[in-house]
Structures are given as structure tokens and as C-alpha cells.
Amino acid sequence: MTHRITVTGRAGGTPGTGRRVRVLAPAAALALGSALLTACGGSSDSGGSTTVTVGSNGNIFDMPLKLADSAGYFRKQGLKVKFVTTTASTGTSALQSGSVQFLNNSPTGFTSALAKKVPEVAIAVSGLGNPLGLVVSKKFAAAHKLAAETPAAQVAQALAGSKGGVSSANTKAEAGLFLKANGVDPGKVKWVTLPSASADKAALSSGQIDWFITSEPIPLQVQNQGDGIVVVDPKKAPMWAAAQAGYGEVVVATKSYLSGHASAAKKFVAAVQEANNYLATHQGDPMVMDVARKVQQGVPDEVLKSSVALVEWPASGSMDAAGWTKTLAFVNSLGALPDGAKVTSENWTNKYLPAGGQS
Incomplete structure (x- = not known):
């Protein structure tokens, strides 16, 4: 990184002015060094x-x-x-x-x-x-007899033909991995793309979707508020966990x-x-x-x-x-x-x- 300093002034300055410039030069250099250090990645304080x-x-x-x-x-x-x-x-x-x-x-x-x-x-x-959670609405859970402890394969079968909310290509693909691992074609889900995880939450509450998947803590928060049940997490979907x-x-x-x-x-x-x-x-x-x-x-x-x-x-x-x-x-x-x-x-x-x- 190169910085250029241009000093302007009247030509032929007095000797006193010249001495003042020389006295201030070290301080100016110190200030410049500090500015350069900050601009180029970090700074040090007097401590x-x-x-x-x-x-x-x-x-x-x-x-x-x-x-x-x-x-x-x-x-x-x-x-x-x-x-x-x-x-x-x-x-x-x-x-x-x-x-x-x-x-x-x-x-x-x-x-x-x-x-x-x-x-x-x-x-x-x-x-x-990947600390993901797949949360279903209480209505959907009741209709398909789903609970937090329901086996993964049974959950996946229930999701076939449902409306699933996703707010990124990654979470859609991660849900797809879970479905395929449990014998369900992701193409059987009616995917609803939403702009954010908070939009997923709103769509679940309004009945626009049956479930959504996103990173925690939002799915667990939905469950805590009584608006849904988390039926899949990394413990039930090992393809999301570190081992895989x-x-x-x-x-x-x-x-x-x-x-x-x-x-x-x-x-x-x-x-x-x-x-x-x-x-x-x-x-x-x-x-x-x-x-x-x-x-x-x-x-x-x-x-x-x-x-x-x-x-x-x-x-x-x-x-x-x-x-x-x-x-x-x-x-x-x-x-x-x-x-x-x-x-x-x-x-x-x-x-x-x-x-x-x-x-």
C-alpha cells in the first residue's frame, strides 16, 4: 500500500518556518505509520x-x-x-x-x-x-401422528406430498439429503421458497406451508412457542452431523x-x-x-x-x-x-x- 503526502506552502519560507516543519516531521511520520497500520489490517494502542x-x-x-x-x-x-x-x-x-x-x-x-x-x-x-432443525406445524403433526421422537423414516414418509418451506438452496438440498436417505424422492415435496427464516416461521403460522427447515434456534423457538414440533435434528439426520x-x-x-x-x-x-x-x-x-x-x-x-x-x-x-x-x-x-x-x-x-x- 502506497500513500503520497503533498506539502504545499509559500516558496522561500522563513528559517523559523523551516525549523517548525522539521520538528513536526517525526510526529507526522508517526501518525502516518499508525494510519497505514490501521488501513492495512489492525492497529496497536499505547497499552x-x-x-x-x-x-x-x-x-x-x-x-x-x-x-x-x-x-x-x-x-x-x-x-x-x-x-x-x-x-x-x-x-x-x-x-x-x-x-x-x-x-x-x-x-x-x-x-x-x-x-x-x-x-x-x-x-x-x-x-x-450443521445445527439444523425441521419443524412441522401442529396441525400437520396431528394429521400424520408425528412427535419429536417419531423415527426418521416415518417422518420422511409423512413429508411426501407436503408443502415444505426453504429460504436458501442449501437448506432445500439438506432437506433433500434427509428425504433421500429415508427412501423419499425430494421431487414429491411441494417446495415453497421464502426470503428468510423469519418468513418461513410466518408461513408456517399462516398455514401456507406444512413445515420448514433452517438453522437453530428458530425451529426450537417455534416449538417453544407452541406453534410446531421439531421432528428432525442432526441426531436423527446423521448426514447433517460432523461425522458425515x-x-x-x-x-x-x-x-x-x-x-x-x-x-x-x-x-x-x-x-x-x-x-x-x-x-x-x-x-x-x-x-x-x-x-x-x-x-x-x-x-x-x-x-x-x-x-x-x-x-x-x-x-x-x-x-x-x-x-x-x-x-x-x-x-x-x-x-x-x-x-x-x-x-x-x-x-x-x-x-x-x-x-x-x-x-
Whole structure:
């Protein structure tokens, strides 16, 4: 990055003026250096901490990042973290522009960026599996004798000929995987495409659809409010869980940022890994619940606790080739990637993880 400074003034200035310019020059240079550092990816304050900005999408996978902030894990590493809400369509561009230094991204978003030749690198896994829920209306449940404990095959058979709501191509494909695994042709469902998960919820309440699928906590919230019953989750649909689907969320940075900020990257993923370790063993404790309330405002505690439990929080942020092969196979099964999309050893690394978490 190059910045040019143009100094204008009257030619032939007095000696006093010249001396003043020379005295101020170091201060100006210091200010310029600070501005350059901020513009190029992070800044340091007088207390010695480094400020970085992370893009996150506001879903349950934000938990380890927000916990690392709330519990002081970032602060312990000498980091001050600012959060910016990003979406599937804005996250990659925010990372490329430098407005965020780290991005908590889905494997679909990450591999889509790689397919477009965006020079990104995954430096840690922050969540495993897909915490989805398929919720049916109470009327539909009663008509087909469905309950939360109804076997998967019976649920799938009931969905044939029904009206299913989806708000993305991915969730439609994920529902399709469940149906096919249980002997039902997804083509037998009358799909209703809606603009958002909240629109799914409204359509279920109005009777426009019989069921919908989306990430938690919305399906469990519908059930908690008495407006529906969650009949499928990753425990009943193993094709959504980590054992078959692989990584659920990864921390991503650009190659250019990492080349100049290895120390900040190591500190960031160390704090996230510490938060994940805590989440894996303390899912319902007061500190975790306090963070969950901030991540998903207005959601009842019972729903939050169940939603957090549906994510498999990794004790280590490390990745491997087998994990990426599994993850890519799952993403490809959704039809979400262009032909030839792949993840190679150049696209992910464990070298920024703490020494004990690189294996």
C-alpha cells in the first residue's frame, strides 16, 4: 500500500518556518505509520494490545468468538476484537477489502471464494456439523401422528406430498439429503421458497406451508412457542452431523494478511480454541448462557441451551485432509459449488494453532 503526502506552502519560507516543519516531521511520520497500520489490517494502542476486526454472521456458530471476547481470552492474548456482521454475500468482499481481518465462515462460503480464485486460507475450525432443525406445524403433526421422537423414516414418509418451506438452496438440498436417505424422492415435496427464516416461521403460522427447515434456534423457538414440533435434528439426520458432513464453520484470513500478521493470527485462533474447549464442557453454565443471550437476543434460555448443544464444539481447531475431503463431499452434495471446486493443502493450515492443537 502506497500513500503520497503533498506539502504545499509559500516558496522561500522563513528559517523559523523551516525549523517548525522539521520538528513536526517525526510526529507526522508517526501518525502516518499508525494510519497505514490501521488501513492495512489492525492497529496497536499505547497499552500494547492489537486491535483486529472479525466478520461474523450472527448465528449460533458465533459462540466461540463471542465467548472468547466476553471471557477475556482475546484480552489475555493481547487482542482487542471488533465485530462486524457479515452475510454470505458480503463476508468475502469484506475480507478482501481489509475491512475485516478474520472471517468466521461456512465451508460453502469459503470453498465458493476459492472457486473464484480469492486467495484465502482457513486457519482453524470453529464449529462442526450443521445445527439444523425441521419443524412441522401442529396441525400437520396431528394429521400424520408425528412427535419429536417419531423415527426418521416415518417422518420422511409423512413429508411426501407436503408443502415444505426453504429460504436458501442449501437448506432445500439438506432437506433433500434427509428425504433421500429415508427412501423419499425430494421431487414429491411441494417446495415453497421464502426470503428468510423469519418468513418461513410466518408461513408456517399462516398455514401456507406444512413445515420448514433452517438453522437453530428458530425451529426450537417455534416449538417453544407452541406453534410446531421439531421432528428432525442432526441426531436423527446423521448426514447433517460432523461425522458425515465435516466442518461446520472455519476461521478464514487472506494470504496477504497472514504474511504480515502471523502473531495476530496465532493469538486470535488460540483464544477461539480456548473458548471452544470451554464450550465443549460447559454448555449450560451461566457464562455460556450469558453469551448465548447476546448472540441470539430474545430467544428463551431453554431454546438457547438446546441450540448450543446441537453444535459439536471442537477441542482443537486443527484440520486435516480427510476432514476437508468429507466437508467438500457434503457441500458438493448440496449442489452449492461450481464444477471443479476443490480445497487443497495450500488453502488451509494448522500452523497458527497453539502447539498442542496442531495435530
